[in-house]
Amino acid sequence: SQQGEEDPQALSIQEGENATMNCSYKTSINNLQWYRQNSGRGLVHLILIRSNEREKHSGRLRVTLDTSKKSSSLLITASRAADTASYFCALSTNAGGTSYGKLTFGQGTILTVHP
């Protein structure tokens, strides 16, 4: 499967704690992207990390990529109740000869941050 596998499926933490979500995959990628989806709302792009990058930061978010292990992690530091959402990793690959950015999403991690 080209799909990313996310772990854990659900995560419940207190405000102020850090949250770590992991994504593993089996194919070669062009880039890996993380998205957030609040209940009833559309997907919001968080970070894109290219296959030749190892780490990227954006505000309280840190993403790492280990292409040798075919895995990525998303760390949210000092979490807030507003971070409560589903988080998806999405793979951009050359599968089937495509190179236009088609994304294959994982099942997602449901993060709940308690105030």
Next chain:
Amino acid sequence: GAGVSQSPRYKVAKRGQDVALRCDPISGHVSLFWYQQALGQGPEFLTYFQNEAQLDKSGLPSDRFFAERPEGSVSTLKIQRTQQEDSAVYLCASSLLMSEQYFGPGTRLTVT
């Protein structure tokens, strides 16, 4: 600023009816994607347009699904003879080539 918009936001159709879902991408975005998201799942790719050309329709689940983008801007996803298994949220996304995708709010389709 103007993001990706989709209409209608909600659609209830009786089994067997045809539906048309509209997507207005961000102006200037060459790429347009349609995804289907079932409840509790991640989005799944349906089809891709580069300008007006439909370059990939490998994710369309059956020949009842048809998409078009005749002028390289607005796109319509049409589902003929809807079935209950078509109930899902249909997401549209646009982007520059090989860049992050910007998603619309989706159309929630319920087939009764």
